[in-house]
Amino acid sequence: MNVLLLGAGGREHALAWKLAQSPGMGRFYALPGNPGIAEHAKPVEGVALSAHQSLVAWCRAQAIDLVVVGPEAPLVAGLVDRLAEAGIAAFGPTAAAARLEGSKLFTKELCRANNIPTAAFGRFTTPDAAFAYVQAQGAPIVVKADGLMAGKGVVVAFTVEEAISAVEQVFAAGGAEVLIEEFMEGEEASLFCLVDGETVVPFGSAQDHKRAFDGDLGPNTGGMGAYSPAPVLTPDLEARAIAEIVVPTAKAMVALGAPYRGILYAGLMLTAAGPKLVEYNCRFGDPECQVLMPRLESDLLAVLDATAHGRLAEAEVRWSPRSALTVVYASRGYPGSYQTGLEISGLAEAGAVEGVLVFQAGTKRVAAKLVSNGGRVLNVTGTGRTLAEARSRAYDAAARIDWPEGFYRSDIGWRALK
Template identity: 85%
Template sequence: MNVLLLGSGGREHALAWKLAQSPSIAQLYALPGNPGIADHAELVEGIALSAHDTLVTWCKKNGIALVVVGPEAPLVAGLVDRLAEAGIPAFGPTAAAARLEGSKLFTKELCRAHGIPTAAFARFTKPEAAWAYVTAEGAPIVIKADGLMAGKGVVVALTVEVAIAAIDQVFAAGGQEVLIEEFMEGEEASLFCLVDGETVIPFGSAQDHKRAFDGDLGPNTGGMGAYSPAPVLTA
């Protein structure tokens, strides 16, 4: 079968490497891809990931039997839904499910409503109220912008001054609301599962290291490196 992989990062490079090993795949395409992905797939040019109708037309023309969506933005924008409407299978969540990734505020409220353990939090639409909150709570404290920020929307503020500056940055960038969380110390790890509403299949663990500089220093990024499995998860 013919498969289209969407994305251009290290994640998609790994997916391309693995997909290319499948005897079930006759032709692997990637959009937009990168030089590393080009070693495993034929790159598609001239189509934006946001151009859903154009993507659907291209998939039909090239006999695509499966689309693997890597980046979060097209998932949140409903690309999987559009592909499903056209009868093209896709690996990735619907827009409704992708809200868990696309909105930190939505996910926090969902956790609170259903009793899912999560860090204590507060949300503010006015910077003045957010300033007062962090001043009262003290530091360290965590400031988060809602929405997709390429892994750069979180500031772990070790002082109140840094927290206030981070709040200002969220609103200056056009954010309508800021999420403020309690600081929780410890190792971060991710456990991945495939779910269909009834069945849960564990898909492995990983640990991502986001700080820009050596020694786990500097601002957060979308990820400087990751490894799997994550030894911190033992059960």
């Protein structure tokens, strides 16, 4: 089977690493890829990820059997629709189905219409109306921009003044509408499900760390680390979340004429009243994918292909009982301004630690040197019989990397280990 993987981050490196192990793999390409992905898949040159027409033509010319879409932007922009029109199979939802991530307002209204547990909310097209709602509700309260925000379009405001400032920022940035939600008490967890129409198959759990600094302090980021499985998401809670949240969503999308096909990532809040939906993502999480792939024992290519072709019910999904934990090594200054082009060394020494994989995210090659090329640059992933062992190995490996301009949190996994 000839495969094209789209994306350039740590998520895609983890997918490439796992896909390359499939006995069914033929020619394997990546666009745009990164130096780590290039160890498994041949980089595609001369085609832009955003140039859908050229991308489809390239897939036809190369007899691509399956396109695996890593990031959310091409999904929301309708790449899967263009591929389908050309008769090319893709793992990922259509644009209509990807609205579950592309529009927080769409998802909230779908939840309201189908009695899916989620936070109470209001939606506003003018700042004054939003200000009045915030003042009436009080704080803490959550302010969200609609649309794709790379994991950073959410402000958890602990004062009314902070919420009003967040509303002002949304409209100042050109947002047409703002979503304001009740603050939900509880612990967050990530639940992944493969979905093919109304067929839903659980595909692992994780917990990530959004704040930039130790102790869950600092600004929100795209994720500074994660671990899997999530002990807090017990089998009973997972079953309840699937029955009360994911399955009704899948059925609702079928009823809307936009059946979902791909991975559906449900961000959950585990409240005293049970699991509630925080938000959906229409692709694998990053860095959650980096702890799921090392635990997956099944043939990933076979599973993704079955989903893409409407045969999910036939797919075999097996997981290792081992734990995995990843530490994100980021550019100093992230998620604010930061430098790029700074040399990184020691990856071989880090990867030599037992049970460790180093996935590259924001990197590039300049001559013979590996240099930083983004905010989140490396994912140092440890596996072990226990979460504590996985964590110890990940931090042992991270300490062997020589990159003075980088930083990482020292407390990934603290919730599960406390």
